[in-house]
Amino acid sequence: MKLMSAPALACLVLAITPPPRLCSASPKATTRNVRYGSIEGVVVDGSGAPIRGAKVFDEPLDSVRIGKDHFTRTDENGHFLLKDVPAGKTMVIATKLEDGYPDARYAVYSGDAVLPTVYVRSGETARNVLVKLLAKGGKLRGRIVEANSGVPVPRSRITLSRLDHPNWSLETDPADDGTFDFVLPTRPLRIQVTAPGFKAWTYPGPIQMVSGEQRDLLISLERLK
Amino acid sequence: MKLPVTMRCQCADGSFDDEPAFGIVSGDTSMVSITANANGDSMATITPADSQSHLVAITGPPTLVTDCPACSADDVTPQGSVPVPGNPAQLLVIGDTTTFPTNCPNTKIRIVAYQIQDASSVDFKINIPTKEQFGSKSSNTCNTTITTSEICSDTPSGIIHDTLSVGCNSVGGSCGYTYANQQWVFCKGPASSILATIGDLVVHNNSISVAGTTSSLKGRVFRP
Numbered sequence: 001m002k003l004m005s006a007p008a009l010a011c012l013v014l015a016i017t018p019p020p021r022l023c024s025a026s027p028k029a030t031t032r033n034v035r036y037g038s039i040e041g042v043v044v045d046g047s048g049a050p051i052r053g054a055k056v057f058d059e060p061l062d063s064v065r066i067g068k069d070h071f072t073r074t075d076e077n078g079h080f081l082l083k084d085v086p087a088g089k090t091m092v093i094a095t096k097l098e099d100g101y102p103d104a105r106y107a108v109y110s111g112d113a114v115l116p117t118v119y120v121r122s123g124e125t126a127r128n129v130l131v132k133l134l135a136k137g138g139k140l141r142g143r144i145v146e147a148n149s150g151v152p153v154p155r156s157r158i159t160l161s162r163l164d165h166p167n168w169s170l171e172t173d174p175a176d177d178g179t180f181d182f183v184l185p186t187r188p189l190r191i192q193v194t195a196p197g198f199k200a201w202t203y204p205g206p207i208q209m210v211s212g213e214q215r216d217l218l219i220s221l222e223r224l225k
Numbered sequence: 226m227k228l229p230v231t232m233r234c235q236c237a238d239g240s241f242d243d244e245p246a247f248g249i250v251s252g253d254t255s256m257v258s259i260t261a262n263a264n265g266d267s268m269a270t271i272t273p274a275d276s277q278s279h280l281v282a283i284t285g286p287p288t289l290v291t292d293c294p295a296c297s298a299d300d301v302t303p304q305g306s307v308p309v310p311g312n313p314a315q316l317l318v319i320g321d322t323t324t325f326p327t328n329c330p331n332t333k334i335r336i337v338a339y340q341i342q343d344a345s346s347v348d349f350k351i352n353i354p355t356k357e358q359f360g361s362k363s364s365n366t367c368n369t370t371i372t373t374s375e376i377c378s379d380t381p382s383g384i385i386h387d388t389l390s391v392g393c394n395s396v397g398g399s400c401g402y403t404y405a406n407q408q409w410v411f412c413k414g415p416a417s418s419i420l421a422t423i424g425d426l427v428v429h430n431n432s433i434s435v436a437g438t439t440s441s442l443k444g445r446v447f448r449p
Contacts, residue, residue, distance in 0.1 A: 033248070058329065059311075059326060059392075060328075060392065061328055061393050062370070062391060063370035063371070063372060063373075064369050064370070064371055064372070064390055064391060064392025064393070065372045065388070066371060066374075066387075066388055066389050066428075067357055067371070067372075067373045067374025067375075067387060067388065068355075068374045068378065068380070068385060068386060068387065068388075068389065069386045069388065070371060070375060084422070086231075086370070086372055089329040091327065091350045093327065093328075104291050105326060105327055106324045106325065106326060106327060107324070107326060107327050107330035108324060108325070110327040113327075115327060130289065137309075155441070155443075157441065164341045166317075166331070169324065169325070170322065170323075170324035170325075171322065171323045171324065172321070172323075172324075173320055173321060173441055173443040174324040176444075209403055215400040
């Protein structure tokens with residue numbers, strides 16, 4: 001019999017929960033005439049402090065990986081070992097969205113950040129790679145609804161784009177209930193929402209988040225007449 | 226994959242207290258088998274039995290709650306149920322993003338997110354092995370080396386993020402390739418089964434078509 005010491009217990013139920021995924025290797029992609037190596041290093045924030053639980057991706061420059069994501073996570077010391085990296089030149093990118101660090105894999109977020117590029121040799125490990133997260137951004141949450149009824153607008157699309165490179169954009173869907181959730185960098189961006197049969201909506205001027213800020217938007221789309 | 230069983234105690238103030246469960250027994254060991262880890266904590270292995278989803282009852286030994294009577298008794302018998310999805314049978318598109326990668330920001334990239342479901346549209350939230358396969362592959366006029374996911378590997382949370390791009394290249398324009406008849410496969414031991422037939426991937430430097438469209442596939446269900 002096991003003793004439990006939580007105060008004021010009322011009843012007990014059982015649940016099955018998936019374990020946290022720390023340091024879990026991502027799927028190994030297949031290869032055709034591709035050789036592999038590994039990358040080992042540390043992920044830090046802007047102050048140089050190691051970051052636990054960051055995702056680390058290889059983004060090859062000499063080849064392309066299609067299909068499932070390939071990443072690992074850092075341990076409690078910010079350390080990572082990323083295996084099955086195609087030999088050649090690759091950019092190493094770290095993200096931790098849950099703590100407010102924007103996703104540096106995409107140009108719309110990464111700005112002018114200098115990200116480490118390493119050369120991976122087949123069967124060898126590129127060591128001591130220091131990967132900096134982008135500066136902490138702000139969380140933009142929102143909901144897209146029809147102006148008259150307040151119900152979610154089907155097939156709406158959200159587009160984020162940079163002011164300096166408008167073509168380096170990101171276009172995505174909201175959730176089924178019309179909600180969306182972004183971690184944005186502190187640089188100014190444009191945001192636009194479109195949907196078939198509705199007038200396009202554009203945020204008045206650039207949107208610029210402050211580090212650590214959380215902002216909510218309600219976007220009401222008007223039907224085309 | 227083994228998942229920890231948690232014993233959740235609801236306190237009088239509405240908060241919850243979670244602890245690893247121990248001594249748990251399954252009502253149907255063919256679908257939910259329980260073993261103990263090195264600490265004696267119960268771990269569950271879920272095995273879909275057929276095309277239908279099921280709820281399997283699990284119970285634990287009487288447990289003494291020390292600080293206050295729980296449910297009008299000092300000893301309570303933990304009980305609960307485990308949702309067991311049917312065999313994975315289809316893919317639902319839950320997101321479709323088009324953007325430009327940091328490593329080559331003038332080349333388009335598209336990420337289609339698929340949720341694995343059983344035939345009753347119940348989501349698979351557990352990690353299962355999957356792979357992709359193709360009917361045929363064209364040459365790649367961008368001259369980049371392409372790595373795919375054609376070997377069985379994990380699919381955390383039952384979500385496939387399928388990333389498509391020609392990769393960094395010096396050709397530019399509309400160079401690219403066509404991988405015809407993409408299928409996602411559930412790797413079930415030696416016998417694999419087709420989860421979904423997506424269709425053709427027409428991947429260019431400046432345009433990416435999946436299943437015949439460059440528009441978002443969100444909400445679409447793909448079956449074998």
